[in-house]
Amino acid sequence: MTGKSPFEALSVETLAVRLGANEALCSHIGKDTSRWKVREVGDGNLNLVFIVEGATGAAVVKQALPYVRLVGDSWPLPLKRSFFEYHALTRQQARAPGSVPAIHHFDEGQALIIMEYLSPHIILRRALIEGRQLPNIARDIGLFMARTLFRGSDLHMATKDRKADLALFADNVELCDITENLVFSDPYFDAKMNRHTSPQLDRIVAELRADRDLKVEAQRLKHIFAANAETLLHGDLHSGSIMVTDTETRMIDPEFAFYGPVAFDVGMLLANFWMAFFSQRGHEQSGKRDAMRAYLLDVTVETWSVFRTEFAHLWRTERTGMLYQKSLFEDQGDRLGAEQALDHVLHQIWTDMLGFAGVEVHRRILGLAHNADFETIADEDLRATCETKALKFGRHIAVNRRQIHSIDEVNKLAALIEQEKRI
Numbered sequence: 152m153t154g155k156s157p158f159e160a161l162s163v164e165t166l167a168v169r170l171g172a173n174e175a176l177c178s179h180i181g182k183d184t185s186r187w188k189v190r191e192v193g194d195g196n197l198n199l200v201f202i203v204e205g206a207t208g209a210a211v212v213k214q215a216l217p218y219v220r221l222v223g224d225s226w227p228l229p230l231k232r233s234f235f236e237y238h239a240l241t242r243q244q245a246r247a248p249g250s251v252p253a254i255h256h257f258d259e260g261q262a263l264i265i266m267e268y269l270s271p272h273i274i275l276r277r278a279l280i281e282g283r284q285l286p287n288i289a290r291d292i293g294l295f296m297a298r299t300l301f302r303g304s305d306l307h308m309a310t311k312d313r314k315a316d317l318a319l320f321a322d323n324v325e326l327c328d329i330t331e332n333l334v335f336s337d338p339y340f341d342a343k344m345n346r347h348t349s350p351q352l353d354r355i356v357a358e359l360r361a362d363r364d365l366k367v368e369a370q371r372l373k374h375i376f377a378a379n380a381e382t383l384l385h386g387d388l389h390s391g392s393i394m395v396t397d398t399e400t401r402m403i404d405p406e407f408a409f410y411g412p413v414a415f416d417v418g419m420l421l422a423n424f425w426m427a428f429f430s431q432r433g434h435e436q437s438g439k440r441d442a443m444r445a446y447l448l449d450v451t452v453e454t455w456s457v458f459r460t461e462f463a464h465l466w467r468t469e470r471t472g473m474l475y476q477k478s479l480f481e482d483q484g485d486r487l488g489a490e491q492a493l494d495h496v497l498h499q500i501w502t503d504m505l506g507f508a509g510v511e512v513h514r515r516i517l518g519l520a521h522n523a524d525f526e527t528i529a530d531e532d533l534r535a536t537c538e539t540k541a542l543k544f545g546r547h548i549a550v551n552r553r554q555i556h557s558i559d560e561v562n563k564l565a566a567l568i569e570q571e572k573r574i
């Protein structure tokens with residue numbers, strides 16, 4: 152198969168025939184296709200994902216489909232998202248080495264990426280639902296975010312290079328459009344694709360949709376998302392986009408990559424930890440999850456702290472771009488000026504991060520694409536209670552983000568809401 156043949160979706164049956172001559176794949180798993188075992192394992196919303204095992208190894212073959220897999224061919228989606236994923240992975244690897252899977256091959260025409268098979272890694276969301284406490288995730292993800300977000304911005308890059316890259320990723324229009332609608336607008340009105348899992352949520356859903364302050368805030372956040380082309384984002388950094396073992400963490404799936412606000416990736420990620428926190432009550436069949444809840448709140452504290460510390464470190468050591476130039480501060484003997492500017496930048500990230508986290512919680516409960524954290528809670532009453540609490544939490548941090556000053560304050564609020572008996 153070459154990049155010049157017309158696009159054709161792979162299948163378990165056709166993969167070995169079509170990729171049997173691919174040198175990159177053969178060099179990793181062996182040439183003898185009669186020994187290849189192919190499984191389709193994609194459980195995301197958009198793409199096909201195959202694991203191919205051969206005599207000498209295994210690899211992942213990920214292929215975009217010309218439509219949204221979750222919905223079907225009534226919702227066409229361009230194949231070029233694979234191109235953006237490939238380019239985002241190469242930049243993330245350069246900016247945060249070792250944090251993403253290695254790429255073996257990219258075929259733009261077939262919209263497919265052949266990459267490292269991560270084993271025995273599992274999806275972080277699954278691990279958190281199972282109640283596993285992973286010791287390194289906060290550190291690994293905090294570093295990944297600080298490094299990719301700082302090094303992809305005008306704080307670090309030559310502005311000519313950054314503008315060229317911005318132009319490249321500006322074409323990822325359709326995936327941005329998904330986020331713009333699904334995250335920032337649909338949850339706040341009766342949009343066609345919305346759903347919530349129980350009529351017990353009807354009352355709070357109506358309240359949220361009638362909440363003028365919340366709707367205005369969601370639109371202000373959408374405005375920041377669309378207009379602040381600060382840095383190359385992962386664009387979809389939730390716990391389903393991270394693979395883990397007890398000691399290793401890898402970020403996957405950056406097909407939503409584009410130039411946007413630093414705070415977006417951080418907010419989406421922390422929102423997913425807070426949702427994991429609120430969902431734990433629904434996973435207590437085999438024992439209490441008090442320790443897991445405490446762990447999850449600690450993870451948010453550590454992730455934010457690692458992110459801040461690394462971002463500040465890069466500010467002091469790698470601020471080579473055109474923003475807040477050293478020539479205005481350190482070179483004039485004004486190190487305090489540089490620190491003052493850093494405080495402003497971090498404060499803005501903090502405030503916007505809370506807003507993005509709040510709307511991410513809402514869209515995962517009210518919109519099209521839900522989280523397994525809540526969806527796998529079989530008991531409808533329990534699920535509705537967990538979801539209602541998360542919705543209240545999301546509303547509070549989105550609307551009050553300018554009045555919240557520390558992550559401990561956020562976590563005290565989360566703990567209070569979680570313990571409420573009457574909701």
Ligand code: SR1
Pocket residue numbers: 195196197219221329330333387520
């Ligand atoms: C139609 S795509 C729905 C969601 O799946 C992806 O993982 C993104 O989070 C997107 O918003």
Ligand code: MG
Pocket residue numbers: 195196387392404
């Ligand atoms: Mg994805």
